[in-house]
Amino acid sequence: MKDETLVTLAGRHPEKHAGVVSPPVYHASTILFPTLDAFENQKDLEFTYGLHGTPGTKAFEEAMNALEGAAATVIVPSGLAAVTVALLAVLKAGDHLLMVDSTYEPTRVFCDKILKRFGVETTYYDPLAGAGISLLIRDNTRAIFLESPGSRTFEMQDVPAIVAAARARRDIATIMDNTWATPLYFKPLAHGVDLSIQAISKYISGHSDLLLGTVSSNARTAERLKAARRDLGMSVGPDDVYLAMRGLRTVATRLKQHGESSLVLARWLRERPEVERVCHPALPGDPGHAIWTRDFKGTAGVFACVLKACSREQLKAFLEPMTLFKMGWSWGGFESLITHGDPNEQRTATRWEASGPTLRLQVGLEHPDDLIADLEQAFSRLNAAKRP
Ligand SMILES: *Cc1c(COP(=O)(O)O)cnc(C)c1O
Numbered sequence: 001m002k003d004e005t006l007v008t009l010a011g012r013h014p015e016k017h018a019g020v021v022s023p024p025v026y027h028a029s030t031i032l033f034p035t036l037d038a039f040e041n042q043k044d045l046e047f048t049y050g051l052h053g054t055p056g057t058k059a060f061e062e063a064m065n066a067l068e069g070a071a072a073t074v075i076v077p078s079g080l081a082a083v084t085v086a087l088l089a090v091l092k093a094g095d096h097l098l099m100v101d102s103t104y105e106p107t108r109v110f111c112d113k114i115l116k117r118f119g120v121e122t123t124y125y126d127p128l129a130g131a132g133i134s135l136l137i138r139d140n141t142r143a144i145f146l147e148s149p150g151s152r153t154f155e156m157q158d159v160p161a162i163v164a165a166a167r168a169r170r171d172i173a174t175i176m177d178n179t180w181a182t183p184l185y186f187k188p189l190a191h192g193v194d195l196s197i198q199a200i201s202k203y204i205s206g207h208s209d210l211l212l213g214t215v216s217s218n219a220r221t222a223e224r225l226k227a228a229r230r231d232l233g234m235s236v237g238p239d240d241v242y243l244a245m246r247g248l249r250t251v252a253t254r255l256k257q258h259g260e261s262s263l264v265l266a267r268w269l270r271e272r273p274e275v276e277r278v279c280h281p282a283l284p285g286d287p288g289h290a291i292w293t294r295d296f297k298g299t300a301g302v303f304a305c306v307l308k309a310c311s312r313e314q315l316k317a318f319l320e321p322m323t324l325f326k327m328g329w330s331w332g333g334f335e336s337l338i339t340h341g342d343p344n345e346q347r348t349a350t351r352w353e354a355s356g357p358t359l360r361l362q363v364g365l366e367h368p369d370d371l372i373a374d375l376e377q378a379f380s381r382l383n384a385a386k387r388p
């Protein structure tokens with residue numbers, strides 16, 4: 001069965017719910033035990049306490065297991081919580097972590113503050129390291145964290161080469177933040193990664209109205225992952241899970257449109273004289289294009305655009321009055337967003353070369369012609385602000 005079909009079916013059990021198409025929402029802390037036997041043998045029961053799941057959350061886990069090809073999935077309150085639970089599942093004091101230098105910024109903050117405080121040392125590595133990662137592996141390295149393409153900068157990592165280097169040692173777990181591609185376009189577990197992270201807040205929920213994350217695991221890491229979620233007390237609101245499941249049903253169709261429109265815009269931006277370069281791995285000529293073509297099945301709609309040098313006032317003229325591209329965090333919703341930042345503020349192993357601001361564009365579901373018109377007006381304002 002193709003993934004486009006799978007997302008419409010996974011986790012549904014109408015026969016258990018009076019024929020109703022979507023699994024109902026269970027609001028629960030207490031779940032009653034019918035007998036003393038049941039009370040005393042809770043290990044054998046599917047549902048024991050709201051914190052550990054209900055038929056509603058179980059349905060979403062089941063759907064994500066199917067899509068990720070996973071032995072287990074845990075649902076946590078945010079994408080960032082998915083990152084922290086995955087890391088805490090496999091690391092302990094005295095361990096060493098290899099973290100990709102282009103990772104999502106709050107992931108870095110967690111490593112530099114909390115993991116450090118608990119005695120885990122982090123080394124940041126070049127996203128282009130590939131098989132060269134072996135040179136950084138130490139005796140006490142216990143995890144390698146990947147994110148491809150990189151947050152903000154969109155470098156493609158050679159996931160199979162890094163997994164092979166990790167697999168040369170049995171005691172290293174690989175973790176990948178796969179939020180950009182979603183399991184529709186890249187399946188980390190099928191490529192030998194142990195833990196696959198998804199910020200459900202992005203494409204899968206798709207409507208900029210909820211926060212959730214998932215971590216999906218292969219069989220060898222499943223027990224450690226489930227224990228970490230349980231012991232950390234991570235629980236999620238049932239209504240958010242319901243909305244995430246609703247988003248999942250249409251994600252394949254939405255993502256296809258996000259990707260197609262983003263390529264229209266990326267091609268258009270690349271021809272603009274105000275643009276230094278466009279960073280979009282699905283665009284032929286991009287440095288990551290060969291790896292993207294080899295490993296990924298499709299493209300998401302988020303990419304970067306580096307402008308030529310301009311002042312803050314000029315950038316303000318460009319960004320502030322936009323009608324469709326609005327400034328705001330997150331992405332993956334139906335509406336377009338634009339942000340800017342200097343990736344070097346979040347890098348230590350490598351340097352990001354750019355003469356002007358690095359913009360991140362999240363291409364929404366608006367018609368690309370309207371998005372181009374919005375950008376065209378922004379460039380006119382930028383040029384007007386540049387004139388003496
Ligand atoms: C947004 C994002 C997260 C965090 O997701 P939240 O639900 O906002 O916490 C993690 N990783 C990546 C790559 C993201 O883009």
